[in-house]
Amino acid sequence: MQKMKKMNLTFLVIFSALLFSACNKGEKHDAHEVHWGYEGETAPKFWSELKGEYVACAGTAQSPIDINGGLGDTILNPLKTNYAFTKTSIVNNGHTVQFNVEPGSKLIANETEYELLQFHYHALSEHTLDGKYFPLEVHFVHKANEKDLAVIGVFFEEGEDNQLFTEFLANFPKTEGEFKSEQTIDLSKLLPADLDYFHYDGSLTTPPCSEIVNWYVLKHKLTASAEQIMKFQAILDSNFRPVQALNGREIKVFED
Secondary structure, eight states: OHHHHHHHHHHHHHHHHHHHHHHHHHHHHHHTOOOOOSSGGGSGGGHHHHOGGGGGGGSSSOSOOEEOOOEEOTTOOOOEEEOOEEEEEEEEOSSOEEEEOOSOOEEEETTEEEEEEEEEEESSOSSEETTBOOSEEEEEEEEEETTEEEEEEEEEEESSOOHHHHHHGGGSOSSSEEEEEEEEEEGGGSSOSOOOEEEEEEOOSSTTOOSOEEEEEESSOEEEOHHHHHHHHHHSOSOOOOOOOOTTOOOEEEOO
């Protein structure tokens, strides 16, 4: 009987040790879950190494870029937007503040129709103009299909109050989370009146950095007051990817 008790005790000790080891391995795995960011070991220069799905981040047609000059192109067409109203859905996902929009808002860009999915903000700007950064940049993300996105990028400069910020900046989640409201937003009023643009072929500016984006960076800018810019940057600052090499791509210019 004594021998049996010793065997049972030995088994219990071994089983407990194995269970503890398995739990520790699980905790270690959870603690090292892959997350990308903008600084430290998960900064943009390491994105392509974080996961196999992020390998495109080391590609040759990456965004953003420095827009320095550009070629006039008579083949390009004006952008045509048919934006509707949407209920308010503002998400802080830890990387940006994003407005999700309801279906029904369209963009026609060079004979292709796209659906507006969302728009979100970066501070500082991601693209630069002749090497110059702007305090904010907004991206309007549109989709034709899984391999064809169109993003309209708009720089912000300091100036008059931005009406959307006036209405909603106080509701931007300061940490990860979502604010929803039945209040509607007139999406047609969010872009500059003049839609002249720079165009180039590029990628998403965040992982997985897929090279499936037709970029339309507007020449004309939006404004926000110094106080509004400061309040946004207090929520999310430095959520921008550095400019990437052009690698022989052409920047084309459309002027109406």
